[in-house]
Amino acid sequence: MTLLYKSTRDSKNVVSASQAILQGLAVDGGLYVPTEIPKAKLDFSKLAQQSYQEIAVQIMQLFLPDFTQEELQECVNKAYDQKFDDKEITPLVKKKKQYYLELFHGPTLAFKDLALSILPHLMKKAAQKNTMDKEIVILTATSGDTGKSAMEGFADVKDTQIIVFYPENGVSPIQKRQMITQKGENTFVAAVKGNFDDAQTKVKQLFNDENLRKKMAENKKIFSSANSINIGRLVPQIVYYVYAYSRLVKMGEIKNGEKINVSVPTGNFGNILAGFYAKKIGVPIQRLICASNQNNVLTDFFQTGNYDRNRPFYVTSSPSMDILISSNLERLLFYLTKENSQQTKKRMDELTQKGEYTITSEMKEGLSGFFADFASENETEKTIHTVYEQANYVIDPHTAVASCVAKKYQDKKGSSLPTVVLSTASPYKFPQAVLQAITKETQSSEEYKMINRLYELAKKPIPASIQELKKAEIKHRDKISVDQMTNYVEQVLNLK
Numbered sequence: 001m002t003l004l005y006k007s008t009r010d011s012k013n014v015v016s017a018s019q020a021i022l023q024g025l026a027v028d029g030g031l032y033v034p035t036e037i038p039k040a041k042l043d044f045s046k047l048a049q050q051s052y053q054e055i056a057v058q059i060m061q062l063f064l065p066d067f068t069q070e071e072l073q074e075c076v077n078k079a080y081d082q083k084f085d086d087k088e089i090t091p092l093v094k095k096k097k098q099y100y101l102e103l104f105h106g107p108t109l110a111f112k113d114l115a116l117s118i119l120p121h122l123m124k125k126a127a128q129k130n131t132m133d134k135e136i137v138i139l140t141a142t143s144g145d146t147g148k149s150a151m152e153g154f155a156d157v158k159d160t161q162i163i164v165f166y167p168e169n170g171v172s173p174i175q176k177r178q179m180i181t182q183k184g185e186n187t188f189v190a191a192v193k194g195n196f197d198d199a200q201t202k203v204k205q206l207f208n209d210e211n212l213r214k215k216m217a218e219n220k221k222i223f224s225s226a227n228s229i230n231i232g233r234l235v236p237q238i239v240y241y242v243y244a245y246s247r248l249v250k251m252g253e254i255k256n257g258e259k260i261n262v263s264v265p266t267g268n269f270g271n272i273l274a275g276f277y278a279k280k281i282g283v284p285i286q287r288l289i290c291a292s293n294q295n296n297v298l299t300d301f302f303q304t305g306n307y308d309r310n311r312p313f314y315v316t317s318s319p320s321m322d323i324l325i326s327s328n329l330e331r332l333l334f335y336l337t338k339e340n341s342q343q344t345k346k347r348m349d350e351l352t353q354k355g356e357y358t359i360t361s362e363m364k365e366g367l368s369g370f371f372a373d374f375a376s377e378n379e380t381e382k383t384i385h386t387v388y389e390q391a392n393y394v395i396d397p398h399t400a401v402a403s404c405v406a407k408k409y410q411d412k413k414g415s416s417l418p419t420v421v422l423s424t425a426s427p428y429k430f431p432q433a434v435l436q437a438i439t440k441e442t443q444s445s446e447e448y449k450m451i452n453r454l455y456e457l458a459k460k461p462i463p464a465s466i467q468e469l470k471k472a473e474i475k476h477r478d479k480i481s482v483d484q485m486t487n488y489v490e491q492v493l494n495l496k
């Protein structure tokens with residue numbers, strides 16, 4: 001049987017992997033999941049000898065069977081090249097018994113680059129396979145990192161356009177600067193008055209807006225998504241879990257088969273869901289640690305079985321995790337219901353209507369492979385400080401959240417398994433929060449002064465993209481309300 005993809009809200013809605021990548025979101029509003037978990041034979045002593053690129057082709061082949069190995073090889077070669085400033089692509093470093101998988105060596109300094117540098121290539125191949133003659137329009141809401149990373153990937157890619165919405169007051173100054181200076185004739189960016197959830201909810205509505213879809217079709221255009229609701233984002237993210245384990249084996253830190261924990265700073269639940277699939281195909285992970293910031297809706301869900309977004313929304317030092325509606329949790333929910341699309345749809349409708357839902361105690365048992373907790377702003381700051389003091393290693397606030405919660409898990413459960421913290425952003429992306437935590441001094445708001453100071457402390461080269469940003473010309477100034485998003489899309493796409 002070939003692996004296909006079905007919607008979490010309608011099991012009869014089945015498409016091929018390439019079609020799922022093209023569509024992004026299923027028309028019934030659900031998310032695509034594989035019809036089966038592929039059978040993998042992961043030989044880690046062999047994988048330990050292979051490069052990131054070699055591992056990527058094998059893992060992606062498992063989940064994308066309608067792509068040939070040559071096609072995947074070509075996509076991988078185009079994606080994971082000198083754009084990354086480390087030959088390892090995602091180096092695993094050890095600092096004082098803690099492992100950090102550095103996922104920020106790509107062009108926009110966040111882990112999103114691992115998926116978004118390859119997604120445009122996968123999409124182009126998918127369009128060819130399905131002899132699609134329409135222009136692909138990427139519609140994306142961002143909590144700060146996806147937007148830039150996606151635009152970097154899609155800028156000036158033929159037959160594509162990309163529209164990004166970011167929360168006006170919800171991203172860091174560097175993140176904002178990265179977005180408003182984006183080059184490329186086919187890129188559009190607008191600040192939205194509201195938070196990430198407002199923007200993401202509206203984007204999902206736009207995908208399923210009948211009228212808009214009709215107009216798009218008449219203009220030979222089709223929407224797709226660069227958010228982690230697209231399996232073309234998720235699949236490349238499975239790769240680095242396999243890679244991390246293979247490096248632990250290679251470094252002699254663990255014996256092949258020994259269990260590890262992985263701590264994941266979580267927002268939309270995309271990164272950790274990739275870890276869930278990695279575990280399913282055989283990466284020996286004991287616990288996936290779901291680390292949240294003060295927006296701890298997931299912590300409460302894992303502890304009580306009740307998901308409730310009716311709560312205050314906090315703007316924190318880890319803005320890419322300031323999310324109260326974690327889209328990818330729908331996929332986990334689907335597995336918790338034993339792949340029951342009606343049960344899944346029912347709860348997602350409740351979430352839309354009442355802002356909450358509860359799972360049964362039987363479903364809750366399915367969460368035993370996870371541990372969830374959160375780090376307050378204070379704890380995050382302390383963690384950055386302590387890691388710097390003890391390990392002479394500078395981490396960003398998102399990574400600090402994961403590091404702090406990993407420690408909470410170790411303390412609470414007395415677990416001494418090797419733990420990999422996913423390091424999702426470069427500290428240079430959040431100089432103010434990082435410097436403040438390390439020096440305990442209030443910082444001036446001059447970004448580049450802070451970046452230089454951080455360089456003195458971190459002794460790690462300032463990434464070229466940060467240097468270039470200083471002189472970059474501002475190209476996007478649009479600011480709109482959530483209600484204007486539909487109009488904005490029609491206008492920039494020239495829909496008639």
Ligand SMILES: *Cc1c(COP(=O)(O)O)cnc(C)c1O
Nearest residue numbers: 145267268269270271320424425
């Ligand atoms: C997007 C992001 C996260 C959260 O990842 P999800 O896949 O949304 O859970 C964490 N850290 C950084 C730096 C991010 O950009």
